[in-house]
Amino acid sequence: MDSHPSDKNLTLDSTHLFLSTQSSPPDSLIFAPIPRTLPPSKHIPSTRFLIDAFRYAADFSVSYFLSHFHSDHYTGLSPSWSKGIIFCSEITSRLLSQILNINPKFIYPLPIKIPVLIDGCEVVLVGANHCPGAVQFLFKVPGRNGGFERYVHTGDFRFCKTMLLQPVMNEFAGCDAVFLDTTYCNPKFLFPLQEESVEYVVNVVNRVGGELNEGLQKRVLFLVATYVIGKEKILIEIFKKCGRKVCVDSRKMEVLRVLGYGDSGVFTEDESETDVHVVGWNVLGETWPYFRPNFVRMKEIMVERGYDKVVGFVPTGWTYEVKRNKFAVRSKDAFEIHLVPYSEHSNYDELREYVKFLKPKQVIPTVGMDIEKLDSKHANKMRKYFAGLVDEMASKKEFLMGFHRGTSEIDENVEEGAGSGSNEGLSKEGEVKLKKTKATEDNSSSILLDSSSRLEEFGSKDVTALDDEETEKMVQEIRNCLPTWVTQNQILDLISSSGRNIVDAVSNFYEHETQLYEQVSACTTFISTSQTSSLDVSASTAKLNSDKTISQGSVKIPLSQEYKLPTIKHSIKSTLSPSKRKKTITNNPKKKGKVPSKMESSGAKQPTITSFFNKLLPNMSQGDVVESKSEECPKDENPLQSNAIKTYGEEIDQFLKIINGNESLKGYAATLLEKTKGNVSMALDLYYDNQEGDHGKTVNRLEFSKSSVQFDNCNKDCSSALEKIVSEELQHITDMSVQRPSKELMDPTLVSLPPEKYDPIEHACWSSGQPAPYIHLARTFDLVEAERGKIKAMSMLGNMFRSLLALSPDDVLPAVYLCTNKIASNHENIELNIGGSLVTSAIEEACGTNRSKIRDMYNRLGDLGR
Known part of the structure; x- marks a missing residue:
């Protein structure tokens, strides 16, 4: 066993140390890749350092660290150990050689609180307040651009206040990760000092x-x-x-x-x-x-x-x-x-205090069930105990930084190619990638130019000049990460508000995406509706005044106000999604984050959610002017539809809530319910089946035509041509409903017939050659769930598969996977990765209810689907 010199700048090479232990050492060592099966708690990222992982020893490392002399940590060590160098404290090294009889040439003791350079990484040992010789390891691993990745591995430790007084610990505040002793990571463990x-x-x-x-x-x-x-x-x-x-x-x-x-x-x-x-x-x-x-x-x-x-x-x-x-x-x-209650492990409060001091980007548990996977149920549960104590924005910034790095690398490659005047230094594959990158950038530029051309035509062109090349480069990098509708003025405001930090600028954008988009859409909606209306107003009549306003008749929109970036408060971080934040502000400003718990409000809340994900520039059919006028105009209703509306009033309201429809679809809903004699389920089948065809386009044309007619009626200048369009569309929908085969109106309980009476073709709700509709499976699952008899349930499933085999054989295999609660076979490693917590959050968002109510319903019904 080597004695450790007192030199503070000691530099070690674990490969050289290991080769020196061999009687006939090879010229060099070839390491295998780090196996994926190695538990994350045993490996320091970006290195080949293994902590307390002797039972995993193989040819992918010769650098092993032992935190302390307890059998559950040195498992795998024996007198015949020869797989690598063991770095540990002085006391632990004596225990290894004298108690376990490990050959001293494989043991290298390290000093306490003195930095040592091992394989280019700085390593510091500090006391763990556990058993004699127990230490924590502090690693500084070289990273990009001359920086460091910092990791703390506690081993087994008992936190005490004196740890925070050590200067070296302050250097690791804000570290990339802490490998934490989570033996007592539970609020029930609050034992005394x-x-x-x-x-x-x-x-x-x-x-x-x-x-x-x-x-x-x-x-x-x-x-x-x-x-x-x-x-x-x-x-x-x-x-x-x-x-x-x-x-x-x-x-x-x-x-x-x-x-x-x-x-x-x-x-x-x-x-x-x-x-x-x-x-x-x-x-x-x-x-x-x-x-x-x-x-x-x-x-x-x-x-x-x-x-x-x-x-x-x-x-x-x-x-x-x-x-x-x-x-x-x-x-x-x-x-x-x-x-x-005497323990040499930290209790719950001490763990939280330690993490609060370190403020790491990530907590990696080292003790507990199923910690071999960082995303396991138990690991996630333990990490939740430290919510608010870790740097929760760090992972998001790191994700965005990946894009930034990728862009920088592409730029460097392009510059190198331009500097040499050719692509001689690139392989054929590299040349293809480079060409694709350039084509993508050119395409992005054309899209940006096209989307902003209308604004420039009306004087809303970005007038802010780029002061230097650095700013221009930053604008281009940020533009590659943002949607095409973002203006240059907004990008410059983002750069200014973030202190010229690209990652922070992009983060701030996505936190305030809805607000920024509304600024653009407010102006482009006005321009779009004015430009495409039937009024004889050309684009040339809109002029940019000297005070930077868009003039349209007597209306003036100040651009400087429309496009100003809203004030961003960095000290307040909301956990609400942009759509929920918007609802909170508009519905009840006094209650933050409070959403009405009525399930009936789902219809009203759905447009807010969908509009957040469908950020298309407004077109004529969605113009604010047309919509506001159409709401004020009286509606001329078909007499047959009027009778149906009176007869099926409640059913129509229920139908519209389910499809999230507005009043313009009331007549069409009445027509469907008249056909199905008030059966809402069958009417929904008709509606969604029509949507798969041309109903979606028809409804859009119909809504636009009706609103246009009503708008012109209000101005007493109605066009007979538009009336003709409306009547033709209504007739087309009616004829389509009448002529369409009535297969979808099949009794949903037919699949429960005995096998000898069930006809897999005639009793199915679709025709041969068509893709099998999911409602075929859903109806069967619903019947099977309500059936207690296994033989009867098996018969239903058999009938379901008979229809699939007869009409859509390609859909049999997907149906088998769905019946076994999968979406693919096990060897394909394809999972939805949607758990109960995510589904609950989605229901909470979509239905406007709260989590406590969902939990009560779940406890009562026993199933999230119900």
Whole structure:
């Protein structure tokens, strides 16, 4: 084992160190790729450093770090170890060589609090307040542009205030990730400080030992359960404050000698010298998952060693019962077991305080179930405990920075190609990529020019000049990340408000996307409706005045106000989506984030959601002027539709709510309900089946034609040609509904017929050659869910598949996957990645309800689908 020099600038090469241990070393080492199966908690990113991962040792690394000498961390080590260099503390290195008999040439001890350069990465060890020799590892890994990635690996540790006073810890505030000891990462674990627990043990020993020995003349034996290494603080305090030596077995004494306690006089192997004896961890009872005392074993020890009473101590956080007593006691006859909440792991509050101090970008749990996957259920649950304490914007910025880096790399490649005058330095594949990149940029530029040409025509051209090449380059980089409708003035405001930070500028844009879009759409809506209306107003009549306003008749729109970036408050970060934030402001300014919990409001809220995702520049049929006029005009309704509206009033309202329709579709809804005799489900089948054809276009044409006619009626200048269009469209819809086959009106319960009576072709709701409609599966699933008999349910599924085989055989396999709750076979590794939490949030957003109400309904119904 090498002794560590005192040089603070020590530089090590783990590959060179490993090769020096070989009798006939090769010239170099070839490392295999880091396997994906390696748990993330064992590997430091961008390095080949493995932490407490000896059982995963292979030919992809020779750099191994051991945080402390506990068997669950050094598993995989044996006297025959020769797979790499072990970096650890001085105390741990002695334990490895003297207790485990590891060859010292594979062990390299590192100093405490002194930076060491290993394989180009700076490594610092700091105390972990766990067992003797336990340390935390602080890594600085070289990154891009001369920067560093910083990682903290705590190993097993017990947080204490003194950790925050170490200067080196301040350097890791805001680190990229902390690999955290999450042994007690649960709010129920709030055990007291170590000092309080140690004081409790000392007081019990003094009190019970004095009473029994002096008053009743009975001998009492004190048993303290410990590991091979650990809990030494309790034993030393008993010696200091109770005046009693501590008896240990030969294995424990060997460890204590390595730690320097062999000649201290605190410990002895002679049982007769003291009444305080150390026993193995599970001698007094099992501690996991709940403590179960072993009074039988205690009685055997009492008789064997000649005592009248036994008092045991089990110092561990697992036995802490916060809802009962801080220090619980189990007793029977002459036996007592004190459950002492003494732990060498951090409790819940201490973990949160540590993470709050570090403010890392990410918390990676190192202890717990299923932590081999960072996105596992248990890992996500533990990370939620630190919500608000980590840098939640860091991952988003890193994602955006990826685009920024990609753009920079493309620019560099282009510049290099231009500088050489050819693409000689590029491979054919690179040339193809470069050509595609240039074509994409040219296409983007043409789209931007086209989308802004109308604004320039009316004087809304960006008039801000770019002051330097750097700003121009920043504008181009940001433009590549933003939608085409964003103006140059807005981009410049974003750059200014973000302190010329590209990532912050793009982040700010997406936080305020809706507001910025409304600025553009407010002006372009006016321009679009004016430019395309039937009035004889040409584009040349709109002039840019000297005060930068658009003149249209007597209306003036100040551009400087329309396009000004709204004030962005960086100190307030809302978790509401842009659509919900907009609803909150318009509906009830006094209540932030409060949404009405009425399920009936879904129809009114859906347009807000869809409009957020359908940001198309307004066209003539969506103009504000036309819509406002059409609402004020009286509607001329067909007499047949009027009767149907009166007859099926409630059904029509229900129909319109489901399809999220407006009043303009009321007549069409009445026509469908008249055909289906008031059956809303069948009317919906007709409606959605028509949408798959040309109904969507027909409705758009109809809505525009009707609004145009009503607009002209209000001005007493109605055109007979437009009336003819409306009548033709109405007749087309009616004829289409009548002539369309009535397959979709099939009774949805036909699939429940016995197999011998079910006709897979005649009883299906679609025809041969057509894609199988999802409603075929949905109806079957609905019937199967309500059916308790397995034979009957199997018959329904059989009928469903018979129709699929007869009419749409290509849809059989997808249907099989859907029946087994999958979308593809297992080997394809295709998942929706949609869990209950995401579905609940979507329902909350779409239906305008709140999470508590959804939870109550889920508890009552037992299924999110219902």
